[in-house]
Amino acid sequence: MNIYVVYDSEDGHTEALAQAIAQGARSVGGAKVHFHHVERADVHVLDRMDAIIWGCPGHFGTISSGLKAWIDKLGYLWANGKLVDKIGAVFCTTATEHGGVEATLLNLITPMLHQGMIIAGLPATVPENALYGSYYGVGITCPVEASPNDPPNLPSEDELALGRALGRRVAMLTARFTSGQGG
Numbered sequence: 001m002n003i004y005v006v007y008d009s010e011d012g013h014t015e016a017l018a019q020a021i022a023q024g025a026r027s028v029g030g031a032k033v034h035f036h037h038v039e040r041a042d043v044h045v046l047d048r049m050d051a052i053i054w055g056c057p058g059h060f061g062t063i064s065s066g067l068k069a070w071i072d073k074l075g076y077l078w079a080n081g082k083l084v085d086k087i088g089a090v091f092c093t094t095a096t097e098h099g100g101v102e103a104t105l106l107n108l109i110t111p112m113l114h115q116g117m118i119i120a121g122l123p124a125t126v127p128e129n130a131l132y133g134s135y136y137g138v139g140i141t142c143p144v145e146a147s148p149n150d151p152p153n154l155p156s157e158d159e160l161a162l163g164r165a166l167g168r169r170v171a172m173l174t175a176r177f178t179s180g181q182g183g
Contacts (some may be wrong), residue, residue: 001170001178004034004049006041008066010057013093013142013154020160021053021091021138022077024167031171038066052117052173054108055091055137055168064106071111074183076130087177089170090137091163093155101139109136118177120170128158128165138162157179 005022007013015037034049036042038056046052048136052069055061056064063071077083094101109119121136122129129135140159155163 001030001050001171001174002034003051003174004036004046005053005094006036006038006067007054007062008038014055014057014091014131016154016160017091017093017138017140017163018055020155020163021167024164025053025171026165027168028171028175030175033161033164038070040148041070043070043077046074046077047082049086050178051087051089051170052083052112053076053091053170056104056108058092058094058100058104058139059064061103063104067171074111074115078115086117087120087170087174088112088115088117088181089120089166090094091166092137092139093142095144097141099141105136105139120173122162122166122169126165126169128161132158132162132165134162138166
């Protein structure tokens with residue numbers, strides 16, 4: 001099964017989360033993960049993928065311009081129904097605790113729904129998410145560094161565990177759907 005992880009990242013926060021998601025997906029037998037920064041991601045291969053996971057830094061509660069420009073290239077796939085019934089999931093990082101995590105995740109889900117994709121979130125029964133409550137995907141806060149010389153405030157181990165859990169969940173669901181055991 002083919003899983004496409006595409007991300008936009010400016011300071012490495014979202015890339016670290018994307019790597020954890022890819023790691024979680026790879027932990028499921030049979031998963032082949034295609035991992036790309038949005039600048040190198042190819043929309044023309046998406047019809048051959050079984051699942052697509054995309055994410056970005058939240059910009060004022062919405063999708064970053066880099067990922068949005070990439071998503072805007074998916075019109076021909078929509079017109080031909082090429083992403084209908086593919087598994088989809090989303091993730092984001094924000095700089096402040098109330099910086100629009102849920103709004104960004106919902107904005108990231110919307111184009112997937114337009115494409116007819118099946119959205120995989122993180123239920124509370126996933127141990128890593130039981131107390132965190134990131135149900136729409138994975139949304140975490142990585143405060144901006146005080147100065148350019150400070151080391152980056154990368155995601156914590158608990159936050160990376162959420163990413164691995166999302167990747168694993170998407171891969172497990174995709175395996176069920178591609179093997180004909182969807183229910």
